[in-house]
Amino acid sequence: MLSAAIPVSSPPAPTAGKIMLVGLGPGSQAHLTARARAAIAEADTVIGYVTYIRLVAELLEGKEIIRKSMTEELDRALEALERARQGRKVALISSGDAGVYGMAGPTFEVLFQAGWTPDAEIEVEIVPGASALNTCAALVGAPLTHDFCAISLSDLLTPWPTIARRLDAVAYADFVVALYNPKSGRRAQQIVEAQRIFLRHRRADTPVAIVKSAYRPKQHIAFTTLEHLAEADIGMLSTVLIGNSNTFVRDGLMVTPRGYANKYEVAAGERATLGGEQAGRSLSTGLAGWLETIRASGRSAAELAAEYRLPEDYVAAALTPPPGAAPS
């Protein structure tokens, strides 16, 4: 856990300062954790983007409030450090989770550059919250369920080729994808590029959900498909969820199956496994079964690599059983 000791460049404060990075979750009172509320209550100073300050206004009486605008993350972190050096307890608030495109990373970068260490007299605590991908997903059904990723389309700090390479990789490998910062007044083309990249791998009718202001008064949910993503109504407060190749929309709910149909007759529950499969055991196409299959096939690494869409060197290594023991 993160702990505390003496600050480097100020005289010791009478009481120990503290910085709490608080994830508010989606921004409704009901979805705050008890720890998030307690951390804000504990704070002398609360710093955050004006929308988040407003969201928790009734918890802020008597506290110093510093409102910062969107592009001032580093300044907020520096201000928090200054107050903490004076012995104050500071809550830096973010919507969602502070660790997800939030204040946690920048704050540590600033703290380290300023000579702070976890042994310093300033304690740092990160209070986790549900991120937009979880809260938006909860409103549309069960789109995540299986392997997923989050990609920010903001190129304010990240080169476009890096973003494009990531989009292509996850579209190829069939992840459910949450796009953060999908579009703004100045950045309207990145979502078009993202669509183009996804269409290299994903069907045009792939389900897409667009959720704006989850759990807040102006909440809005829309479903569309990959084909129409570029012209969809998407703004600064939207999160875009792109389904994988198994995701379906039914009765207004977006659901990504967990894979039970690979093993069970779903409606009959866990008693009804399909032929050759066992409850609680790896699939016949799980690691051990797959290794047996490819080793018994007599086929080349190149052929198998093409069939399974895996790197050839990886398949070549897999074809060679380790000396001695059978695969587990």
Place this chain on the structure above:
Amino acid sequence: MLSAAIPVSSPPAPTAGKIMLVGLGPGSQAHLTARARAAIAEADTVIGYVTYIRLVAELLEGKEIIRKSMTEELDRALEALERARQGRKVALISSGDAGVYGMAGPTFEVLFQAGWTPDAEIEVEIVPGASALNTCAALVGAPLTHDFCAISLSDLLTPWPTIARRLDAVAYADFVVALYNPKSGRRAQQIVEAQRIFLRHRRADTPVAIVKSAYRPKQHIAFTTLEHLAEADIGMLSTVLIGNSNTFVRDGLMVTPRGYANKYEVAAGERATLGGEQAGRSLSTGLAGWLETIRASGRSAAELAAEYRLPEDYVAAALTPPPGAAPS
């Protein structure tokens, strides 16, 4: 939002049944949201894995409690549906977030197969919670910060080639990666394969954090590197976080930079942009700048694709400005 009407195959119940899929977060009282507590309080019946039932035991007085073991997710969903058809309010509890490798997906699969629709008299609500990747991240510093993904190493329901392909794609594209279900008594080889795949792309000294039982009494945090991942102590209750190529560990904290160093002199805050960069604007290597650069370069799509590690057809399309308007 998800709503309610008449069930298909039972006589109408006197009161409307309800199924609430509740994410408990990491499993400490402090990290429950107000809505999660309220949903459990509202329930007549609470169904869940015995560990989660125990975690919220003090909220369960007077309720019907159904404990299920790990591989009985479909059965739990069927039982919830039965109770809800009788007009009961049922809370299906998961640790973390119900939508992330949790009960939400399987529950909807079961409900749809049983003929339920959102207009049925059984309302379904998903109460989001912070998932393991967020709560584990909060304990080790700020490892997520930038684009990340979650991959389950469980091949009980997913073919190994699918998992391997995903691991390779995200290692190549430099995501921070959270491995769920990394290892168990029966599945000890998958983590070794994952390490091998990552080493194709990531340095051997890439930081890795292993967090067990986050925010619970037996919490344990360990740092290691990719090189030593295969022999690390990892169990059923562990989440593994693998850093990207910029992630560093310093003073016992794992931090992935947000990219501020691409634009700013970090210690001086937002006033000190590096040459050619502007606060609040895309990087010079953002989409518009990159398109200008490649179009002015005179180089072929093949050369540029190799340099930027992007698909050649994507680069070829990008080299051609759309007729008329300049890129936004």
